């Protein structure tokens with residue numbers, strides 16, 4: 618198992634700041650890897666399905682090696698501090714949820730140690746208290762079954778008959794014999810160009 622404080626430092630570099638959410642994500646990711654007897658995914662060995670889009674997700678990404686780009690990170694926005702970790706190798710999956718008790722325990726440990734003080738040096742020293750808290754005290758763990766998310770695939774691109782932009786073939790629609798991208802087919806897009814084209 619990697620050293621907790623080293624992993625946390627790496628997560629902080631990725632995330633941009635050190636916050637309780639990031640700490641929760643790192644601790645949850647480490648607990649999940651321990652349950653799955655796995656290590657950080659080089660490819661997509663472990664899939665993470667997270668139930669919120671908070672700071673914790675970045676901690677999970679760094680620890681587990683799950684990312685949007687590799688296709689082993691999925692978000693189900695349930696607004697819960699929970700995530701499921703699925704091993705493609707063994708087929709095992711565990712869902713971890715930060716319990717109310719676990720959350721209060723973590724926050725009081727951090728606050729008693731001075732984590733929320735303004736002094737950055739003092740704040741950092743408090744991180745050692747985290748090494749004394751185990752995942753078992755924080756998370757409810759369930760063994761679950763998930764439908765195996767499909768492995769990421771490379772698909773070929775086709776050119777949209779209307780806008781002319783290369784688009785992944787599986788995401789085009791055939792309408793009146795034309796192959797259209799989603800924005801052209803639905804006439805809806807999230808941006809408006811300021812000038813043509």
Ligand SMILES: [Zn+2]
Nearest residue numbers: 636638639672
């Ligand atoms: Zn944060």
Ligand SMILES: [Zn+2]
Nearest residue numbers: 777780798801
């Ligand atoms: Zn188009």
